[in-house]
Amino acid sequence: MIELYELAATDDKQVFSPYCWRIRLALHHKGLPFKSIPWRMTEKDRIAFADTERVPVLVDGEQKLSDSWKILEYLDERYPTPSLEMNRAELRFFRHWTEMVMFPGMIRMIIDEIHRTVHEKDRDYFRATREKTFGMPLEEFAANKEAKLEEFRKSLNPLRATLKAFDFLGGSQPNLADYLVFSGLMWARCTSPMPLLAEEDSVFAWRERMLDLFDGMARSIPCREMN
């Protein structure tokens, strides 16, 4: 059976990396059963076999893959039906929009809460590496959440307008664009108590539909969001 190494909190089931979520959703999309292997940031040795220090790592027989995009490409080639349409440029745009607009907007609000969420043994490592990256204490980087929330919600405007007219970015059914964006929202939902979406938001309603997919798979994951 396919094995997926996923970043987990103290609770093995609380998987929260947006890059791992992409793969989890893609596997469900294709109806492929898999075994989730919880992994923590400081367990570099456990994934060294895949020549990487980061998850997701996917093991499928002889195949040992890292890098979420490469894994998606592998899955779509090896298990073509139903397709993820990896060769479509518009879908690629959603990858970059998610990584370049959505993630940066979110991380400034949730980084201190991610620190509280990661496994106890990862906390010092997480703080040290992230404070080096951002050049300041996590708490300073995450200050003024309210102002940032307004900016973040504004950055979702094109998504919001689209989801007023369609059930999913894929139209009547979810596709890779939905999975990519939703993975970002699961990152926040699993790590931070602050609700990022207002309940009357079309993005909120869409997220509810995404939470319902695959027999409520995403809804069943332990989360910290108060919503």
Next chain:
Amino acid sequence: MIELYELAATDDKQVFSPYCWRIRLALHHKGLPFKSIPWRMTEKDRIAFADTERVPVLVDGEQKLSDSWKILEYLDERYPTPSLEMNRAELRFFRHWTEMVMFPGMIRMIIDEIHRTVHEKDRDYFRATREKTFGMPLEEFAANKEAKLEEFRKSLNPLRATLKAFDFLGGSQPNLADYLVFSGLMWARCTSPMPLLAEEDSVFAWRERMLDLFDGMARSIPCREMN
């Protein structure tokens, strides 16, 4: 023959409205010949027959249509091949991204130059209406172009990354997403001398490909950009 009322500068051929450009490109996409009817902002009476004060206005036999999105929907229904795929949610996202991210980022840099570009008889009207909308003199609204240019270019990052991997947003051929985004760039190109794109940018290279489409149709339009 189909007639398209388009916003023009003093030169009848210098059409610069991004909403009109969408229709112009859609008509070329479908290989539909049309007659361009140059129109100026103060000529409300000339389009009153279509029950609107704004262009684009499209006349096709008995049909008299305004609103660029409604016109696109009409064209795609009436002339289905080749399709614009108006019913695809991902493409709708590009409409909203263009209108909500790209246009606001551009207008703050080019509004004073648009004022110099509009037909002489439109200038007072343009200044009065826009200064009322923005609550300040056009020159003030357009100040600090350099800082805004940096922000604008950053806002194109998801587009930039996508166009490093694909020739067009439609993949190997342009589709509605390309037309929507390119229409925005034609707005700037036709009205403002300041080059918005660096020549080494993948967005620049893509724009060159778009300028080449339909026997260089867009390239043949008088422009003010020094690039």
